[in-house]
Amino acid sequence: MHGLINRSLQIFLQDNYGPAKWVEMSKKAGAPTEGFEAMLSYDTGVTHALLESAESVLGKPRAALLEDLGSFIVSHGNEERVRRLLRFGGEDFVGFLHSLEDLRDRAQLAVPDLDMPVIEVRDEPPTRFQLICSEPFPGTSQVLQGVLWAMADDYGALVLIDLVPPSKPGEAAEISIELLDSSHTEGRSFRLASGAG
Amino acid sequence: MTTIQKTLSDAALAQLMPMSMCISGEGMITFAGPTLNKICPGRELVGAHVLEVFEVKRPRGTHALAQLLKQLGGQVHLGFVGQKDKGTLRGVWARTEDGGAVINLSFGIGVVDAVSTYDLNLGDFAPTDLAVEMLYLVEAKSAVTGELNSLTRRLENARNEAEKRAFTDTLTGLHNRRAMDAALARLIDGARDFALVHIDLDFFKQVNDTYGHAAGDHVLVHVAKVLCAEIEEDDLAVRIGGDEFLLILADCVSREALMKIALRVIDGLEVPIDFGDAVCRISASIGIAQSTLYAEPNADRILADTDTATYASKHAGRAQATMFEDLKSQQKQAAV
Known part of the structure; x- marks a missing residue:
């Protein structure tokens, strides 16, 4: 598992639940308590173990944890880099949804060994969209669901999101999105120039 | 040759090529795309002569527009008249049937600066333009480089720390044997004069046996302090x-200076050391050798000779210092 993903999970757990809980969870999972290195690779077993211990220490189901992680990656952490990189995808929420088909290729342009899901976007006009999302890691689609909530918020769109997890491990998940209002709120501003928000 | 009649409305041109302009055979701008207009704020492009606004930088030496328009088309670099700091636009132009031209422009590598200078956004670029992908990459690359830099910094710190630890005695903070070997090799390679002062504690075993290892450790740390007071950079x-x-x-290497240091060390070590209720008393036997005693100094040899001198101090009743050169001359005298 790429260090970027483990580190995102670490910062999410530390920021949301405090350093003491992080130490407890990481010790229990055999994960490095001092933290992951973003640019190194780790055994996938560590990520599984960390999620398991987070579930039991926090008493929170994994699906909810992963969804919160997805929203956290977009709206907190790392000077909003992920949010900005995602906003490059489109001018409005629909443009952004379409750009998800390029997400894997885009991410790998920057970090070639980052394992991202393959996402297929199906339009069901006028307001429904269906995302078929592969799961390189079980629960990937739940993280994506959190990302979608946060990005809808960012664009100011009002949406309903429904996730049907894969029936068998290794199969794709289906996320259906209903766009109720593409400009429900003003959303947050985005400028191409870096450092401009 | 196939000829297809193609006519594009201004709106279509604007959508296809937001950085394009059309000029008439006389060089008057008849159309300017929305992004081109955006980067020339306060200036009405349509109706102006192209050379009032733009300066042809390439092809080089092309001053007269007529000359340029004689050709069918080609690459062109345009600067802004009187605004050198605004950079250069790159583009391609093609002649139109009415004798004018369409020129499609781009920022080239200057796009990173251009987006912040002109506050450009996604909609200002044609979807076929890879400018946005490039900006995305620049930003992703800086993020990755930032992470790599901080990883390198942490590794460098860890390396320094490990190196320091590898050369340090953990109890006293003094250097260890590995550091000694490196330092001696450096001095000998650099052909520098030096002296070795070998200190062997007297009565240390009694301290350990009487008051325990904690007291012994305490004494060793104290010895380190006394020794550190005697050394320079x-x-x-x-x-x-x-x-x-x-x-x-x-x-x-002067024997007077070395003896003075040795005696100061002995005096310093003989000051009773408090450890809780216990008072620890030690002294030291010292042996000294200078590199100048040898034609070709060798670390092992000099160390062995300081050892011999230290042994002589012990043998003579402890709490004293012996210069190896004195032993040598005594040996010589004995031989005579």
Whole structure:
């Protein structure tokens, strides 16, 4: 598992639940308590173990944890880099949804060994969209669901999101999105120039 | 040759090529795309002569527009008249049937600066333009480089820390044998004069046996303090074993100076050391050898000779210092 993903999970757990809980969870999972290195690779077993211990220490189901992680990656952490990189995808929420088909290729342009899901976007006009999302890691689609909530918020769109997890491990998940209002709120501003928000 | 009649409305042109403009055969701008207009604020492009606004930088030496329009088309670099700092636009132009031209422009590599200078957004670029992908990459690359830099910094710190630890005696903070070997090799390679002062504690075993190892450790830390007071920047204080220490003194070979240092060390070590309710008393036997005694100094040899001198001090009743050169001359006299 790429260090970027483990580190995102670490910062999410530390920021949301405090350093003491992080130490407890990481010790229990055999994960490095001092933290992951973003640019190194780790055994996938560590990520599984960390999620398991987070579930039991926090008493929170994994699906909810992963969804919160997805929203956290977009709206907190790392000077909003992920949010900005995602906003490059489109001018409005629909443009952004379409750009998800390029997400894997885009991410790998920057970090070639980052394992991202393959996402297929199906339009069901006028307001429904269906995302078929592969799961390189079980629960990937739940993280994506959190990302979608946060990005809808960012664009100011009002949406309903429904996730049907894969029936068998290794199969794709289906996320259906209903766009109720593409400009429900003003959303947050985005400028191409870096450092401009 | 196939000829297809193609006519594009201004709106279509604007959508296809937001950075394009059309000029008439006389060089008057008849159309300017929305992004081109955006980067020339306060200036009405349509109706102006193209050379009032733009300066042809390539092809080089092309001043007369007529000359340019004689050709069918080609690459062109345009600057802004009177605004050198605005950079250069790159583009391609093609002649139109009415004798004018369509020129499609882009920022080239200057796009990173251009987006912040003109506050450009996604909609200002044609979807076929890879400018946005490039900006995305620049930003992703800086993020990755930032992470890599901080990883390199952390590794560098860890390396320095590990190196320091590898050369340090953990109890006393003095240097260890590995550091001693490196320092001696450096001095000998650099052909510098130096002296070794070998210190072997007296009565240390009694302290350990009577008051325990904690007291012993306390005494060793105290010894380190006394020794550190005697060294200068280029010198080294080393703990070479249990209760054995060594001073490596660079450029200091006078016997008077060395004896003075040795006696000061003995005096310093003989001051009783408090440890809880206990009072620990130690002293030291010292042996000294200078590199100048040897035609070709060799670390092992000099160390062995300081050992011999230290043994002589012990043998003579402890709490004293012996210069190896004195032993040598005594040996010579004995031989005579």
